[in-house]
Amino acid sequence: MHIFRYFLKVFRKGSFWIVLMYTVIFSGISAFFSTMTTNPTEQAFELEQSNVAVIDRDHSALSESMTEFLYSKATKVDIQDDETAIKDALFFRTADLILILPEGMAQQLQAGQTPELISYQIPDGTYGMMAKQLAESYLRTARAYFAATGDFQTEKITEDFADPVTVQTTGQAAENHQTRAQVLFNFFVYSVMAVMLFALPAVLISFHRTDMRRRNAAAPMGVTRRNLMILTAMLVISLGIFMAFSLTAFLLNGSYLLSIRGALYLLNLLVLVIVTLTISFLVSVSTKKGAAVSIAQIISLGCAFLSGSFVPQYMLGDTMKTIGAFTPAFWTVKANDEISKLNTFTTDTLGTYFQCIGIQLLFAIAFVSIMLLLGKRRRTEA
Amino acid sequence: MFGHIFLYTIKQQLSEKSVVFWLIVFPIFMAVLFHAAFSNIQDETLETIPAAAVVTVQNSDFLTAAEQSGMFEITQTDAKTAQNLLDTGKVDVILNVGEDISLTVGTSGLNQSVAAVFADTYRQTVSTLGQISVMNPDALHGDALKNLTSDEELIHEESVSVNGDPFAVLYYALIAMSCFMAATISVSIIARLQANQSALAARINCAPPKKLKIFSANLLASFTMQCIYNYLLVLFIWKVLGVDFGKNLVPILGVVTAGCFAGITFGCIISVLTKFSEGMKSGILIAFTLTGCFFAGMMSTDVVYIVKTQMPWLEKINPISRISDSLYLLYYYGVNQQYYRNLIFLVVLGLVCILGTVAVLRVQRYQSVSGQMPEEDS
Numbered sequence: 001m002h003i004f005r006y007f008l009k010v011f012r013k014g015s016f017w018i019v020l021m022y023t024v025i026f027s028g029i030s031a032f033f034s035t036m037t038t039n040p041t042e043q044a045f046e047l048e049q050s051n052v053a054v055i056d057r058d059h060s061a062l063s064e065s066m067t068e069f070l071y072s073k074a075t076k077v078d079i080q081d082d083e084t085a086i087k088d089a090l091f092f093r094t095a096d097l098i099l100i101l102p103e104g105m106a107q108q109l110q111a112g113q114t115p116e117l118i119s120y121q122i123p124d125g126t127y128g129m130m131a132k133q134l135a136e137s138y139l140r141t142a143r144a145y146f147a148a149t150g151d152f153q154t155e156k157i158t159e160d161f162a163d164p165v166t167v168q169t170t171g172q173a174a175e176n177h178q179t180r181a182q183v184l185f186n187f188f189v190y191s192v193m194a195v196m197l198f199a200l201p202a203v204l205i206s207f208h209r210t211d212m213r214r215r216n217a218a219a220p221m222g223v224t225r226r227n228l229m230i231l232t233a234m235l236v237i238s239l240g241i242f243m244a245f246s247l248t249a250f251l252l253n254g255s256y257l258l259s260i261r262g263a264l265y266l267l268n269l270l271v272l273v274i275v276t277l278t279i280s281f282l283v284s285v286s287t288k289k290g291a292a293v294s295i296a297q298i299i300s301l302g303c304a305f306l307s308g309s310f311v312p313q314y315m316l317g318d319t320m321k322t323i324g325a326f327t328p329a330f331w332t333v334k335a336n337d338e339i340s341k342l343n344t345f346t347t348d349t350l351g352t353y354f355q356c357i358g359i360q361l362l363f364a365i366a367f368v369s370i371m372l373l374l375g376k377r378r379r380t381e382a
Numbered sequence: 383m384f385g386h387i388f389l390y391t392i393k394q395q396l397s398e399k400s401v402v403f404w405l406i407v408f409p410i411f412m413a414v415l416f417h418a419a420f421s422n423i424q425d426e427t428l429e430t431i432p433a434a435a436v437v438t439v440q441n442s443d444f445l446t447a448a449e450q451s452g453m454f455e456i457t458q459t460d461a462k463t464a465q466n467l468l469d470t471g472k473v474d475v476i477l478n479v480g481e482d483i484s485l486t487v488g489t490s491g492l493n494q495s496v497a498a499v500f501a502d503t504y505r506q507t508v509s510t511l512g513q514i515s516v517m518n519p520d521a522l523h524g525d526a527l528k529n530l531t532s533d534e535e536l537i538h539e540e541s542v543s544v545n546g547d548p549f550a551v552l553y554y555a556l557i558a559m560s561c562f563m564a565a566t567i568s569v570s571i572i573a574r575l576q577a578n579q580s581a582l583a584a585r586i587n588c589a590p591p592k593k594l595k596i597f598s599a600n601l602l603a604s605f606t607m608q609c610i611y612n613y614l615l616v617l618f619i620w621k622v623l624g625v626d627f628g629k630n631l632v633p634i635l636g637v638v639t640a641g642c643f644a645g646i647t648f649g650c651i652i653s654v655l656t657k658f659s660e661g662m663k664s665g666i667l668i669a670f671t672l673t674g675c676f677f678a679g680m681m682s683t684d685v686v687y688i689v690k691t692q693m694p695w696l697e698k699i700n701p702i703s704r705i706s707d708s709l710y711l712l713y714y715y716g717v718n719q720q721y722y723r724n725l726i727f728l729v730v731l732g733l734v735c736i737l738g739t740v741a742v743l744r745v746q747r748y749q750s751v752s753g754q755m756p757e758e759d760s
Contacts, residue, residue, distance in 0.1 A: 018665075029681065036684070045487060048495035084715075085691075091546040091714055092687040099537065117537040126492055130499055136536050137503045141510050144530035148514045148521030160509040165501040166484040167494070170468065294403050298411065305415040317422035 003226055007233035010206055015199045022198065023241065026191035027248040034184035034252055045167040050096040050131035053077040053089060060106035065154035066138050069161065070099070074131050086120055095120075096127035099135055106152070109143060178312060181253050182340035185265050186312075188245050189272060189329045190304035195241055196276045197283065197296035200234055204284035205292060234277060242273045260345045264353060268335045271360045275328045278367035285374045303329035313337060328363035331356040383591050384599050391603035401567065406611040409560040410618055413553060417623045420549040430455045431493045432473045434464035438480040444504055445479050453500060477501075507531070546714050548683045551706065553625045554713075555680035558705035560615055561641030562674065564608040565667040568649025571600045573660050575743060593743055601646065601736075608642040628713040633721065637712070640728035641705040647735035648701065654742045674702030686710075701731055 052074035054067045077095045079085045089095040098120040108115040117139070121128030138157060145153035206212070207230065216226060246266055250257055257265065279299065287295050304310055306320060307329035316324065324330040335356035342349050395401050433454045435445055448454050457464075457473065467473045468486065474493040476486040483501055487494040507530060514521055521527075573579040575597055577587040586596060616638060619625045627634050652670075653663050677700055679686035686706075689697050697703045708724040711717075 029676070033682065045494070045498070046490040047498055048490070048492050079691075087714065088687065088690060092548050092551075092683055094684075094687050114534075114536065118540045119537045120540050123541070126496065130496055132537055132539075133499060133503065137506065139536045140530050140532065141506070144510060144514065144527070147524065147529050148518045153513075156513055157510075160506045160513065161502070163505065163509065165498060165505055166482075167498050168484065168486045169490065170465075170486060170488050291399075294400065294408070297408070301412065301415060305419045311419045311423065315423050316419065320418055320422065 001229070003221070003229040004233045007203060007207075007230055008236070011199065011203045011233075011237060015202055019195055019199045019241070022195045023191075023244050026195065027245065030184055030187040030191055030248065031252055033187055034180045036183075045169045048127070048130075050074045050127040051077045051094060052131045053079045053095045053098045055079070055081045055098065055100045057081070057103045058101045058105040062106040062109070062142060062152045062154060063101045065152075065157070066101065066135070066142070069138055069158065070131065070135060073134050073161075090120055090122060093122065096125055097121045097131040097135075099132075109139075109146065109152075179340045181249070181256060181261070181265060182336050184249055184252060185269060185336045186309050186333050188249070188269060189307060189309040189332050190300055192241065192245060192269070192272055193276050193279075193300040193303055193329065194296070196238060196273070196280055197300050198293065199237065199241075200277070200280035201283040201287070201292045201296060204230070204234075204280065205288070208284060234280070238273050238277050242270060245269065261339055261342070264339045264345075264350075265336065268332055268339070268353075268357065271357050272329070272332045275332075275360050275364045275367070278364045278371065281371045282367050282374070285371055303327045306330065308333040308337075328360045331359045331363075335360075384595055387591070387596055387599035388603045391600050392607060395567070395604065395607055404566070405560070405563055405608065406614065409556060409563075409611075409615050412556055413615070413619050413623060416549070416552050416556065417625075420552065423549065429493075431475065431497055433457070433475045433477055433497065434459055434467045434473045435477045435479055436461050436464050438478075442479045444483050444501075445477070447504055448477060448500065451500065453496065547626065550625055550627075550713060551679045551683045551686055551710055553619050553623075554706040554709035555675050555678040555686075555702070557612065557615060557619070557638065557709060558641060558678055558702045559671055559675045559680060560612055561608070561638060561705055562645040562648070562671045562702055563668075564604065564642055564645040565649025565652070565671065566664045567604045567608065568601075568646050569653045569660055569663045569667065571597070571604060572650055572653035572739075572743075574600065576654075576746065579660065594740065597740070597743060601650070605642060605646050608646060609639055612638045612642055626713055627709065628716065630712065630717065633712055633717050634709065637705060637708040637721070637725060637728070640725050640732070641701075643732040644701050644705075644728040644735070647732040647739065650739040651735040651742075654739050671702065674700050678703040678706040680706075698727075701728060704728055 052070050053076075054070055056063045056067050074097075077089065079089045079095065079098065086098050089098060100118045100120075102115055102117065105115040105117070117135075119128075119132055119135075121132065138161075141157050141160060142152045142154070145151065145156060207216075219226075246269065249265070249269075253262070256262065283292055283295055283299070306324035306327050307313075308316055308324065309329060313321065313324075313330075313333055321330075335353050338353045338356065342353075430452070431454050433448075433456050435448070435456050435458045437445060437458060445456070445458075449456060454477075456477070457467065459467070464473070464476045465486075468476055468488050471488070474487065474491070475497045477497070478484045478486060483505060485494075485497060485501055487497075510530060511522065511527075574583050574586055575593055577584045587593070589596075613635060616627070616634060620627050649667055652667060656663055656666070658666070675681070677685060677689050677696055686703075689703065697707065704724040704727050708721050711721045711724075715721075
């Protein structure tokens with residue numbers, strides 16, 4: 001147990017607080033991104049909503065009713081009535097459509113004139129077009145009612161729009177709809193790799209120093225027993241990191257994870273932890289202490305971008321996906337995406353998921369093989 | 383002597399692999415990753431929606447309206463074939479046209495939503511006609527029907543000057559980060575002047591040149607190198623990766639220079655005011671830089687908008703936001719008052735930091751450093 005305790009001591013002195021800080025920061029960032037989405041409650045058709053901002057300069061009963069109607073059909077965005085605010089909202093894609101209802105709009109419509117309604121939208125953007133279609137439809141209806149009855153009949157318009165067409169779904173959740181748990185576990189791919197690759201190689205490298213290796217070689221303890229203790233210590237640290245991120249996941253998703261789906265997400269995360277553990281071994285035997293942090297950053301960030309941890313996989317280009325397939329993280333993200341799509345969990349539906357798990361484990365075996373090869377060369381150098 | 387120290391500082395910084403890595407290789411690596419990940423993402427644009435229509439009534443107005451809208455590419459077929467087309471992904475939606483209208487979709491999605499909105503609008507028009515026919519049947523032969531079914535565009539679409547790419551902000555925040563990474567260099571500059579930090583610093587303190595002269599030469603050399611690194615980064619992102627920065631190179635280089643100046647001097651003041659080890663000081667500055675980058679939008683462009691609209695004070699006090707905001711302004715609005723305000727803020731921040739550093743360095747004296755010297759790395 002001496003080596004086990006020594007390993008944990010080096011970790012506690014050198015990296016523990018930084019690892020704790022990184023874990024808290026990454027958990028916070030993961031939470032920030034994941035809370036922008038929600039977990040589905042039932043398998044039903046969900047209408048994609050446009051982000052709409054209405055600037056009402058008319059303040060008439062019609063304009064207020066129209067504003068209320070649009071906000072009931074779209075996601076409301078609050079913006080100020082000035083040019084910079086409008087341009088900023090469009091640039092950052094906060095609003096798909098910004099509609100300005102001009103002063104005197106209702107009066108002009110009553111007089112049979114066409115008021116000058118202005119819209120700002122992303123050119124050819126579908127969401128903006130969808131919202132604009134609704135706005136135009138509302139105006140046409142109001143004009144028609146006025147022509148027929150001499151009143152805009154805003155209550156009747158609301159009634160006309162109140163009965164939507166039935167939409168039946170036959171399949172699973174849309175590929176481009178991400179659930180909260182999926183976003184969270186995908187972001188964990190980067191977080192876990194960054195934290196583990198920062199913490200573990202730094203401690204392992206201290207065991208690979210030439211003087212240390214020579215001392216150990218002369219010690220009565222066998223190589224297998226020593227390596228087993230190092231491995232056990234690393235597993236303890238890795239499991240601690242795994243538990244910390246799992247706790248974050250439960251805090252953010254609650255009962256949604258108390259299911260087979262949750263167990264599958266956690267199993268996938270655990271496999272990633274094992275793969276990252278093997279990468280840590282590999283980094284420690286192939287680099288020096290000074291370069292380990294840089295290499296850890298390159299590996300974790302590179303994997304995160306190539307795998308779809310930051311940007312959903314369906315948004316990545318084909319070349320990116322091809323390159324990404326050569327990283328284990330790609331298969332972790334793919335497995336997470338697969339879990340989020342499933343409604344039933346049978347051996348048939350879980351085929352792709354277990355395939356992804358298998359590929360990750362193959363990566364782990366490959367890394368261990370390379371590590372053993374490099375380790376042997378190092379031992380002979382000592 | 384000044385030139386000698388200046389040149390040797392540059393040589394020393396170029397020979398330190400970790401410095402070169404963090405100040406130029408790492409930002410370029412990040413820029414390449416951004417490009418690889420985000421260059422494929424585009425706004426959803428309107429395309430024809432493949433649809434199957436299962437018609438069980440004759441002369442359907444809905445089907446005619448759908449065909450005339452130009453929004454759908456419709457295949458009329460029976461229910462079984464339509465389902466097969468949907469399952470194999472050849473159509474996005476099935477239009478069930480009978481006494482009532484309904485839709486069948488495989489998944490929720492944008493095309494499916496557009497189809498649903500179209501069907502809702504059709505149903506609403508039918509409902510409105512029904513209401514008018516009850517309220518005033520004669521009106522259906524006049525303006526009411528014409529108003530309801532006209533194709534006249536009632537909302538005029540105003541164009542904005544630049545259809546900006548929001549992902550450009552990620553690169554601007556990256557450049558801002560790179561400017562402020564210079565702060566970590568300042569830690570070693572100051573450590574070389576504080577005799578209780580290293581053996582080298584103790585020797586330098588005993589050397590004949592004045593501390594201010596050594597500090598100035600070190601600072602100028604580091605600032606020069608940092609500017610060169612960041613100009614290269616801007617050129618790489620602009621010319622190699624093709625990210626748009628607007629039209630004027632000089633204001634871009636101006637804000638980058640001011641950013642480097644603020645970054646490097648900010649590192650000096652933090653180093654000189656705190657008594658932590660070199661590693662801890664670097665850690666604090668990196669944590670500050672990364673937090674600043676988060677609020678400047680390096681991890682999500684949504685954050686920039688939230689900060690701009692809900693926490694403008696945070697943007698005002700965050701020097702990293704000031705740099706990335708200036709680059710955003712140059713790209714989207716051109717040179718304007720806010721750009722100059724940002725520039726002045728960065729220069730003033732730099733001057734305040736440099737004056738504070740000099741003031742503290744001037745009064746630092748060491749009677750003895752024995753026993754205080756940190757262990758040198760072997």
